[in-house]
Amino acid sequence: MNSSPQEAIENAARAIWDMHVTNVPGEHADAAQHAAANLLSGAGHQLLYVPADLQQLITQAIEVGYATALHDFRDGGFDGEIPEWRPSLFPE
Known part of the structure; x- marks a missing residue:
């Protein structure tokens, strides 16, 4: 069974909304x-011509990715890389 392009967009929007609700908790919401x-803001003027609903979807998707990265970081997922990224935090 094939869905229409509109149904596919609605399904994607619903999935992103669900991920946003689950993965952008209060503690990470402001940073996200x-x-x-x-x-x-760095994307340029092209986004000015995108419908508001699509802008919201793009924003939520970015926030999900950012909040997930913060969560992974706080859980220690990048502990091994921190000295490489910020050597000044670990003087010899």
Whole structure:
């Protein structure tokens, strides 16, 4: 059974909304919003012509990715890389 392009978009939007609700908790919401705003502002004028619903979907998707990365970071998923990224935090 094939879905129409509109149904596919609605399904994707619903999945992103569900991920957003699950993965952008209060503790990460402000940082995720800030990161998304920075990325979107750097995207140029093209996004001015995108419908508001699609802009919201893009924003939520970025926020999900950012909040997930923060969660992984706080859980120690990148502990091995921190000295390489920020050697000044680990003087010899």
